[in-house]
Amino acid sequence: MKKYIVPAIFMIISIFFLNIVIDEPKEKETVPKETEEEEVSTQPHIFLSSSSDSRPMVLLGEGQTDPSAISAKKVKKAIKKAEAVETIPFDQLVPTFPVTPSSVIFSEWQVESEVLSTQVGSESIQAPLSPGEKVFILSAEWDDGTKRVYLSKINVKRTSSYQQLLAPEMEKYTVMGFFEPDYNYVIPSTNAGYVKREVIGTAEELRSTYPDLPLDVLPVFYVFQRDMIMYQTFEFEELNTFLTKETTSIFEGESENWEVTLTIKDRIGYSTTDVFLKYKGKNERPKGEFEFDVITDTLSMGVAGLTLNEQNEASTSMGGQLWDLKNIETAVILDGKEEKVKVQLMDQN
Structure with a gap:
């Protein structure tokens, strides 16, 4: 009998401790703080849209509008989660929200260096020229004090073989010359x-690299307005004349109260506009300051702080390339009221 007592005692003790382990409530599993901080989520009702595509943005943080306070680890996780918006060079990208924010600021995230750029846009951004993916961080604030930071990706499509030769600024022209190796x-x-x-190379090499361009005869020169060919020549002297020639165009028009004369001196990539205004209204001439605007299909520019002299006249000059001289409209803004003046081309040389 004695040889069975010791094992029995050990069995009772083992069962006792086993029951304690089984009955003891498990501690609640907690998510490490670092993991919580790195959580990101796609927002189904908040989009970044191009002219041809729209994708939801990823929420990076709430209660703040400073994207520099967000860790690189969290940004990288959001980049993986984000769907890229398909777009083309110089396309306008616009965010949409269920409730429109009072403030929106875009910054670009440099993926390789993991550095946040300075502000690159407000309310909307313009797609860059270079093809490939870009990452943007959007800071938004609402009138009720809500603050959020979002991330979005875009993919700029390759539209031509010469795309990366074009001027990265939309308002600038590009002058390209293709030459044999011994050019001068x-x-x-x-x-x-x-x-x-x-660009230097043999005709065969250049045709292979830039199949979108006719390069059978060298040298050849092209002038691009954005990504469209506006001028082509095989003669260097003709190119030089085209680049240095100045054209003067005179536009005139009148409305009920104003006469307007525009003298536009235009050279490739640069123009100046001399403005002459005369008040012809029946009421007493305006004594305060007013604004004058020039509007085309592609551009709007203006000058404020104008006043009339004793002869009811005012003049000023404006710089800036007017892309389209076919359809020009002007406007005088006085005391918050706008009076439009349509002008017509009267002379050009």
Whole structure:
């Protein structure tokens, strides 16, 4: 009998401790704080849209509008989660919200260096020229004090073989020259309104690299307005004349109260507009300051703080390339009221 007592005692003790382990309530599993901080989520009702595509943005943080306070680890996780918006160079990208924020600021995230750029846009952004993916962080604030930070990706499509030769600024022209290796031409740099590209190679090499362009005969010169060819020549002297020639166009028009004359001196990539105004209204001439605007299909520019002299006249000058001279409208804004003046081309030389 004695040889069975010791094992029995050990069995009773083992069962006792086993019951304690089984009955003891488990501690609640907690998610590490670091893991919680790195959580990101796609927002189904908040989008970034191009002219052809729209994708939901990813929420990076709430209660703040400073994207620099968000960890690189969290940004990288959001990049993986985000769907890229398909777009083309210079396309306008616009965010949409169920309730419109009072403030929206875009910054670009440099993926390789993991550095946040300075502000690159407000309310909307413009797609860059270079093809490939770009990452943008959007800071938004609402009138009720709500603050959020979002992330979005875009993918700029490759639209041509010469895309990366074009000027990265939409408002600038690009002058391209394609030459044999023994060329001796230098494209003139007459103003800052265009960039020049001098590309060297044999006709066979250049045709292989840039199949979108006719390069059977070299040298050949092209002038691009954005990504469209606006001028082509095989003669260097003709190119030089085109780049340095100045055209003067005179536009005139009148409304009930105003006469307007625009003298536009235009060169490739640069123009100046001299403005002459005369008040012809029946009421007493305005004594306060007023604004004058020039509007085309592609551009709007203006000048404020104008006043009339004793002869009821005012004059000023404006710089800036007017892309389209076919359809120009002007406006005088006085005391918050706008009076439009349509002008017509009267002379050009």
